[in-house]
Structure formats: C-alpha cells, structure tokens
Amino acid sequence: MQANIGGIVPLSTVDWHGRSSIVLFFNGCPFRCPYCHNFDLIDRKNPVDLDLIQKRISESKPFISAVVFLGGEPLMQVKEVSEIAKIAKEKGLLVGVHTNGYFPDAVSSLIDNGLADKFFVDIKAPFEPDFYLKVTGTDANEKFGEKMIENIQQSLKTIDASDAELEVKTTVFPNFIGSEEDILKIAGWLDKNISHKRKLVYVLQQGNGRNAPDPVLKNTRFFEPREMDQLAKSAGSVLKNIPILTRTEEEGQKEFCFKSS
Numbered sequence: 013m014q015a016n017i018g019g020i021v022p023l024s025t026v027d028w029h030g031r032s033s034i035v036l037f038f039n040g041c042p043f044r045c046p047y048c049h050n051f052d053l054i055d056r057k058n059p060v061d062l063d064l065i066q067k068r069i070s071e072s073k074p075f076i077s078a079v080v081f082l083g084g085e086p087l088m089q090v091k092e093v094s095e096i097a098k099i100a101k102e103k104g105l106l107v108g109v110h111t112n113g114y115f116p117d118a119v120s121s122l123i124d125n126g127l128a129d130k131f132f133v134d135i136k137a138p139f140e141p142d143f144y145l146k147v148t149g150t151d152a153n154e155k156f157g158e159k160m161i162e163n164i165q166q167s168l169k170t171i172d173a174s175d176a177e178l179e180v181k182t183t184v185f186p187n188f189i190g191s192e193e194d195i196l197k198i199a200g201w202l203d204k205n206i207s208h209k210r211k212l213v214y215v216l217q218q219g220n221g222r223n224a225p226d227p228v229l230k231n232t233r234f235f236e237p238r239e240m241d242q243l244a245k246s247a248g249s250v251l252k253n254i255p256i257l258t259r260t261e262e263e264g265q266k267e268f269c270f271k272s273s
Contacts, residue, residue, distance in 0.1 A: 035080045
C-alpha cells in the first residue's frame with residue numbers, strides 16, 4: 013500500500029503540545045481555504061510505500077511518544093491513515109489526527125478501531141453555510157455549505173462521545189474571520205454541544221498570511237497579541253473552566269482559563 017505524502021518531520025514538539033512526535037503530512041484536501049499555509053499540498057501527488065513510512069517511524073521511535081497526521085486533510089486517505097496508525101500502536105505510540113472534520117465516517121472508523129488518541133479539529137468559522145463556504149474557499153451552493161457543517165458537527169459529537177481528547181482551533185484574521193461576535197458564536201456552539209468539556213481545549217491561532225494563496229490575506233495585518241487576549245476573554249465568557257489558548261508569533265502560546273462564578 014502507498015500513501016500520498018507531502019512530507020515527514022521526524023521530530024516535532026509543536027504539533028501536539030506537550031509531546032514529541034513524528035509528523036506525516038498528507039496531500040489532498042476538499043477545501044481551498046484562502047489563508048492555507050500548506051496550499052501546495054492540495055493537489056500534489058507523491059505516493060510513498062508504507063514500508064518506508066514504517067522505517068521513518070522506527071527511526072524516530074527513541075525520541076517520540078506520538079505519531080501525528082497533518083495535511084492537507086489526512087482523512088481523505090482514511091485507509092492509509094488507519095494502516096499507519098496500526099503501525100504506530102504496535103510500537104506503543106499515541107496517534108493524533110489534525111482534521112477539518114469533513115469526513116465523520118473516517119473519524120468514527122478510527123475511534124471504533126482504537127486508532128486515535130487525540131483529534132485536532134479546525135472550526136474555521138461560525139456554523140453558517142455562506143460564512144463557511146467563504147472561509148473554506150469553496151465554490152458551491154448553500155446546500156453544500158449545510159452538508160459541510162453537518163459533517164463537521166457530526167465529527168465533533170463523535171469525538172466528544174469517545175475517549176479521545178479534543179482540541180478545537182480557529183485561525184483568525186482581521187476583517188475576515190475572528191471578530192468577537194464570530195468567536196462568541198463558535199464558543200456558544202461548543203458550550204451547548206460538547207458534553208465532556210474536561211477533555212476540551214479551544215485554541216485561537218493568529219492568522220499568518222505570508223504564505224497565503226490569496227493576495228489580500230497575504231498582505232493583511234495580524235491580530236496583535238492584546239487583540240488575541242481579548243478574543244480569548246470573549247470565548248471565556250462562554251466556555252468556563254476550559255483551557256483557552258492563544259498562539260501568536262510575538263508571544264508564542266498563552267493559556268487562559270476563566271472560572272465560573
């Protein structure tokens with residue numbers, strides 16, 4: 013079996029905070045987010061034998077505790093992801109999956125087979141069809157936007173009902189996605205629909221347009237750290253007793269936790 017791989021990072025400490033991991037980037041994605049910093053992986057073809065991937069995991073094994081799948085969108089290749097996850101599990105490693113949530117059946121399959129320990133899910137915008145279509149760069153009608161949202165919500169609820177950990181991330185850009193109203197809507201959905209909040213982490217990622225395919229976003233300013241702090245406070249006004257993280261180029265990662273009164 014071969015997987016369509018965009019790259020392998022033998023040792024990373026930033027793709028699953030608190031763990032060292034080997035990271036596999038999978039080519040292909042159903043979205044065309046205008047700020048995507050890995051947009052060159054969307055249509056790339058690079059078949060790699062699983063034997064070679066297993067060798068790379070074995071070489072990293074003395075230094076890591078996890079295998080992380082990134083993209084692109086790894087769950088477009090769920091059979092290949094599953095086989096690699098089995099290899100990781102046989103070596104006693106944890107498995108983390110970064111996903112846009114569009115493939116709920118793939119999420120269910122990994123969970124049902126005990127092949128994922130943590131999911132990192134992007135909620136790219138409030139769950140409104142037109143907004144989601146815009147932020148994902150998807151040229152489709154509103155019904156597709158509704159289906160997209162239905163799939164992502166199903167993935168989140170499936171993860172919530174499992175033993176897997178859940179980290180949700182929203183990448184924010186001024187005048188595009190990330191107003192206080194946007195963040196309140198996303199936080200409100202999480203508060204209402206995620207039952208096992210003890211395992212939930214919400215991340216606000218400072219958007220960086222330097223490598224964006226969209227020329228407008230490429231030249232847009234970043235949210236400043238103080239603005240990111242304010243967005244965290246907005247999320248925290250709804251999400252109580254839950255870690256809320258900001259990640260910025262200037263200050264790295266900061267953690268907030270707003271206690272219920």
